[in-house]
Structure formats: structure tokens, C-alpha cells
Amino acid sequence: MEMTGQSFSRHFVATLLLQMITPSSEQFTVNGIEGPILAPLGGKVELSCQLSPPQTAEHMEIRWFRNHYKRPVHLYKDGKDFYGETISNYVEWTELLTDAIGEGKVTLRIFSVNADDDGTYHCFFKDGDFYEEAITEVKVTATSLETQILVHPPNTKGLLVECNSGGWFPQPQMEWRDSREEIIPPSSKSHSQDTDKLFNMKMTLLIQSTHGNVTCYLRNPVTGQEEKISIVLSNKLFLWNTVWKLILGLILALPLTFTMASSIALHHRLQSCSCNALPPWLVGILIFLTSFSMIVSLIFYLHYRKRVPISDPHFELDVMWLEDMTVILCVLMVFITMIISSAYFRLRVKLHVH
Helix, strand or coil, X not given: CHHHHHHHHHHHHXXXXXXXXXXXXXXXXXXXXXXXXXXXXXXXXXXEEEEECCXXXXXXXXXXXXXXXXXXXXXXXXXXXXXXXXXXXXXXXXXXXXXXXHHCEEEEEECCCCHHXXXXXXXXXXXXXXXXXXXXXEEEEECCCXXXXXXXXXXXXXXEEEEEEEXXXXXXXXXXXXXXXXXXXXXXXXXXXXXXXXXXXXXXXXXXXXCCEEEEEEECCCCCCEEEEEEECCHHHHCHHHHHHHHHHHHHXXXXXXXXXHHHHHHHHCCCCCCCCCCHHHHXXXXXXXXXXXXXXXXXXXXXXXXXXXXXXXXXXXXXXXXXXXXXXXHHXXXXXXXXXXXXXXXXXXXXXX
């Protein structure tokens, strides 16, 4: 009887330990979709996950969440959807498809996809004290259909071409290409995001000589979808720099013509004079060279000092101001030169008469 009692006690303890060690619920793994899922902006996306081995999940807690476990995108427990803890933004934009829940498969459907939906999603199954999860990555994509090239009026710096494109996600690759499809370094490149977190791209190119045609090229890094727009640049657009230099040349020719004509006329009148003063023609040349040096120095100072960068919205205004100020200063210096020349030659004439 003692041996029988000891055997019974040992069997009872072993059974109790076995029950304590054995989990109360069947173990499983969760399989999600491998690789990122592409979700077009404004469309819908479906994220599925499956228990392995297949088994019913009707009695389990199923939680879809992003970065925070306690802030689910969608929550299913006690056999129904539970919205008490769900993020408010997702309440009306998600539904859980449970047609195959008896086999352990559920699908989260997200409507009206926006940029905020980009990222990772956790599919979490909990049965009693046991739980497992699978992680799925969603990549939201949007490609702009409104790309345009703007050609600004030519100026002394060259021809400024600007490419604008909005409504991209994620941020696209953007570059200029010439007629041979070779990349042209941009003068400036910038981007911003609107209230929907879509990227608005801007790129400029300052051209000093003709490139034939230039192409603004954009590419979505996720889908590989490309958008491009080209423009043909006529040689006539690059004539302004030549015209502007010609105008300055004509302005600078005025004091030379006036000074030399006056000095030659005075030289003929003073031929009979035996005075030791400098010849009028030499004085005229000195006056012109002094005036010319001052004008050139001013032009170089204005054009090569630190100015507004091309990326600045005020770049064109700054260039226009520079052109206007250069012409105004040149005209002013011409008049000053002519006044000084006239005063000097008249004084020489009066001294010669007396």
C-alpha cells in the first residue's frame, strides 16, 4: 500500500507540473506580406496576415498598429471591432476583412491613402498569454502631372530657366539634361511640402550660351515612374548680353568723341602758342582714360561683389537693378567727363586770349 501511495503521489505531482508547463493556448506564428506594398495616393491598400499553422482567430485579439501598441489603427477583440482605443483619423478610413478569420487570415483595408499612411504596420495576434506579430511596410507613392518650365527674361547674367513640379511623394529625383541626355548641373534646387505633405520641387538653370533644348527630368524613386518636359531655346534669347554691351560701348564712346574733338580743335587754335603747357590732345586722352578707369572700376565692383544667389526669389530684381545702375552710373560719369573737359578747354582758350 505504501508503494501504491507513493506512485500515486509521484504521478499526481508530475501531472500537475506538466499542466503548469504546457501553455494554455496553442502556439502559432504570424506571416505577413514580404516586401513593401505600394499604395497610390488617394487609392486604397490591403494588408493581409495569416496564422501558421492555420487556425481560427475569432476568439483572439487582433491589433493593427503603427509605432505605438496602445494607439491601434484597427482593433478586433471579443469577436467584433473595437473603436475605443483606435486612432480617430483611422476610424472612418479602415475596415478589417474577416471572411477568412476561421483559417487565421485577416486583411486590413485602408481607404483614401495619404502621405501619413507611409511607413510600417504591425499585425498583432494575441491568444490568452501568447502573442505574435508580423510587420508590413507600406510605401505611399504620388507622381505629379503638372510639371512646367518657365523662361525668365534674358539679362546680363544669362537666361534663367525654371522648372516647377508639385504633388510628389516621396521626394523625387530631379535634374536637367541637354539634347544628348547628359546631366547639366542645376544653378539651384529646392523643395517644400504642402499641408498634405506632398513635395513641391523647384530647380533653376542659368544659361550663358545656347544648349539647343533642355529637359527637366523627374523620377519617383519608389515606382521608377518618370516625368519630363523639354523646351527649345532659340539663339535670339542670348542676344541681350551683346546688346547691353553695345549700349555701354556707345555710351563710353561719347566722352572719347567729345574730349578728342574738343582737344584737337583747341590744339589747332594754340599752334602759334609757345607755352610749355601739355598739348590739348594729351590732356584729352588723360581725361578720358581717368573717366574710363573710374567707370570700369564701378562696373566691376557692382558685378563681382557678393550679390543675391540664383535660388533667391529676388535674383531677377537684383539683376535688373544692377543693369539699370550700371547704365545710370555710366551716363553720369560721361556727363561729368564732358563737363570737366569743356571747363578745362574753355579755361585754356581764355588764358590763351589774354
